[in-house]
Amino acid sequence: MKLTLALATIAAASAADKVKVTLYEESLCPACVGYFDAGTDLQPVNSGFWVMYENLKDIVDAEVVMWGNAVGDPSQGADAVTCQHGEVECRGNLLFGCAKNLYPDVNAQLSLIHCFDSALIVAFPAGLPSGAVNMTMMDDTVKACTTESDVNMDYDKLDECASGDDGLAYLSAEKDKTPGHSGVPFTVINDGDVVCPPPDDLTAAVCEAYTGLKKPEACTAALRNQEESWTSKVSLY
């Protein structure tokens, strides 16, 4: 009995310490695709959103909001919205918005985006040319990704949602959540400032924002790198 209570207290405390990390992006913006997967084998640089999430799952409330630089009012119908990279991007934003609302499992939502972005990076390794992704490729890629074991969504449900009023209502919510910004992608940590472009090393940035007592293992390496550069500057004196 005592043990159960103690564990419940620890769980409650760690929930309060969670770092809220939100990425604002668009389905076909080249920098968005690159940033989401930065730090994976496909994009071996510092950690972007996916690698941060994989490192720090236990201490973050992660969310991706897909509206970005779109303009218009989704409540007036699909034709009333113009996406930065055209109607195929709008379709992607609708599909991802539907995935987020029909499947509350954040791991599945983010795995879907990771699968999609990885497929684009593999298909266009030199960068994502404007107009390269047509409707067929958008739908086929998302459909293939829904069958991944970490995703496990019903594509027909996503399609039905994205083609109707539900999808537009979810897209309106994404629009409403998007703060003023100067470009995409950008991040907001713990409802703080809009950071555009997002941090080069999002794992380190989130580790710094975490106020819990025990930092996750992945923070040790991420913060050590920063500490070393700080130390090397000080040693000049």
Ligand SMILES: *[C@@H]1O[C@H](CO)[C@@H](O)[C@H](O)[C@H]1NC(C)=O
């Ligand atoms: C869509 O894009 C794919 C991949 O680039 C291409 O193979 C296909 O022919 C295109 N389909 C249409 C209808 O344009």
